[in-house]
Amino acid sequence: MNRCLRERDLVLFQAGDGTAAQRRHVAGCAVCAERLRRLLEDLTVIDQVLEEEPPRRSRVRAPAWRRAIWIPAAAAAVALLVVMNILFAWQWSRMQTPEVASRVSTAGTAAAATLSLPPTPLDAPQLAESPLDAPVDDPWLNEALQSLPLGDLES
Amino acid sequence: MADREVVLEDRADYDTLYRAQAARVLRLCRLLLADPEEAREVQQEVFLKLFQALARQPGQVNWSAWLTRVAVNACHDRRRSGWWKWWRSHELVEDATISSPAPSPEDAAVGEATRARIWQSFQTLSERQREVFVLRHLEGWTTDEVARGLGMSAGSVKRHLFRAVRQLRRRLEGERGG
Numbered sequence: 554m555n556r557c558l559r560e561r562d563l564v565l566f567q568a569g570d571g572t573a574a575q576r577r578h579v580a581g582c583a584v585c586a587e588r589l590r591r592l593l594e595d596l597t598v599i600d601q602v603l604e605e606e607p608p609r610r611s612r613v614r615a616p617a618w619r620r621a622i623w624i625p626a627a628a629a630a631v632a633l634l635v636v637m638n639i640l641f642a643w644q645w646s647r648m649q650t651p652e653v654a655s656r657v658s659t660a661g662t663a664a665a666a667t668l669s670l671p672p673t674p675l676d677a678p679q680l681a682e683s684p685l686d687a688p689v690d691d692p693w694l695n696e697a698l699q700s701l702p703l704g705d706l707e708s
Numbered sequence: 709m710a711d712r713e714v715v716l717e718d719r720a721d722y723d724t725l726y727r728a729q730a731a732r733v734l735r736l737c738r739l740l741l742a743d744p745e746e747a748r749e750v751q752q753e754v755f756l757k758l759f760q761a762l763a764r765q766p767g768q769v770n771w772s773a774w775l776t777r778v779a780v781n782a783c784h785d786r787r788r789s790g791w792w793k794w795w796r797s798h799e800l801v802e803d804a805t806i807s808s809p810a811p812s813p814e815d816a817a818v819g820e821a822t823r824a825r826i827w828q829s830f831q832t833l834s835e836r837q838r839e840v841f842v843l844r845h846l847e848g849w850t851t852d853e854v855a856r857g858l859g860m861s862a863g864s865v866k867r868h869l870f871r872a873v874r875q876l877r878r879r880l881e882g883e884r885g886g
Contacts, residue, residue, distance in 0.1 A: 560874065561866075564873045568869060569850070598880065603846065607831075
């Protein structure tokens, strides 16, 4: 092997993954021997540093856009929430106007008629003021109610 | 009585292993996580697992290799957890010279700036590069052992090792040049 080792091969060589041909070459090549010496020297310094505690605040700073992205994201979320709230309130206020209410009532009645459902409270006949004034179909119950001393209770 | 003896024997094994391996496991975790507090937590986690494993299988096991494997996996899991990523992505960099501990004789030889640069460069290595570098170069595992341990091919181990060394050396050379 006459060619000098590539950087990758030199790293693997020092790690013990070299071939016999590479070993022979490094033994006979002053350039590769010097490169290997420098590599080992660097690795010694690196090992020495990594043996110690890492400096407390030598952490890598996240890119500015990554650190700042949560601010516009949060602002957009809040803005979306406010807009949705306003839209909901506006829609609700529209529902409360008499015109819309009557339209809704008419539509509800029509739908109920189609489905053969009992009328909604809005369309129901006016209820009696007191449940006791309401007409009762059962004659026996009517009689019983009439015989009750209700005047005493009301006074 | 026999159970009690077994427990005491396990306890003795545990103590022996702890004394022999605790510093190495802590150093391994510190390198893989690059954070001393996190490393201490994972170290405790690993030795808790050792205690449980000793109770289950007190037979002949290469506990040193077992500890390394468990530590690597625990660090791997820790690094993969969402909150850890979030925390790491939001941490701030400061001048390392501000809060570095008191200089040791080694510090004086290497220099504060060089130490900071090497650590910064080490922390920017990919997870795989860091694991391979630590196991292959610092722990002295063979390429095949690293490949088996990390579930990758020998070629990938060599590639990651080379890239890690190249990146660390570039930082060191940059330091010398600038």
